[in-house]
Amino acid sequence: MKKTVLILAASMALTGPVMIPTTASAGVIERACNASDRKAATRALCGCIQQAADMTLKNRDQRRAAKFFKDPHKAQETRQADGSANEAFWKRYKNFGSTATQYCS
Numbered sequence: 751m752k753k754t755v756l757i758l759a760a761s762m763a764l765t766g767p768v769m770i771p772t773t774a775s776a777g778v779i780e781r782a783c784n785a786s787d788r789k790a791a792t793r794a795l796c797g798c799i800q801q802a803a804d805m806t807l808k809n810r811d812q813r814r815a816a817k818f819f820k821d822p823h824k825a826q827e828t829r830q831a832d833g834s835a836n837e838a839f840w841k842r843y844k845n846f847g848s849t850a851t852q853y854c855s
Contacts, residue, residue, distance in 0.1 A: 779803040782816035795854060802850035811842055 776784070776797075783796035803812050818825040829840055 776800065777803060778809075778812050778816045779807075779819075782819035786819045798854035799850045802853045803846055805853075806846040806849050807842060811839060811846075814839065815843055815846065 777800040780796045780800035783791050783799055784793060803815070807815060814828075818828075825843075828836055828843075
C-alpha cells in the first residue's frame with residue numbers, strides 16, 4: 751500500500767494531478783450513447799465506445815459523430831456527401847466503428 755501511494759505521489763509530482771474518470775467527465779460520445787434510446791446502450795458499453803473514440807477520433811470528430819446517436823440519418827447523409835473533408839471524416843469514423851466493435855465486443 752505504501753509503495754502504491756509513493757508511486758502515485760511521484761507520478762503527480764512529475765505529471766501533475768491524476769485525472770480519475772467520473773460520470774461528470776464522460777466524453778461526448780459516451781454522453782450521447784447513454785442518452786440514446788437503444789436498449790443495448792449500457793453505461794459500461796458506452797464507456798467502452800468512448801475509449802475507442804478517444805483512441806481513434808479527435809475531439810472535433812467526436813462531437814460530429816455524437817450527433818449520429820440522436821439522428822442516425824445524419825450518418826447516412828455524411829457518408830453520401832460529396833467533398834474530400836466528408837470522405838476523410840467518414841474513413842476516420844469507419845475506423846472508429848471497427849475499433850469499437852473489436853474493443854467492446
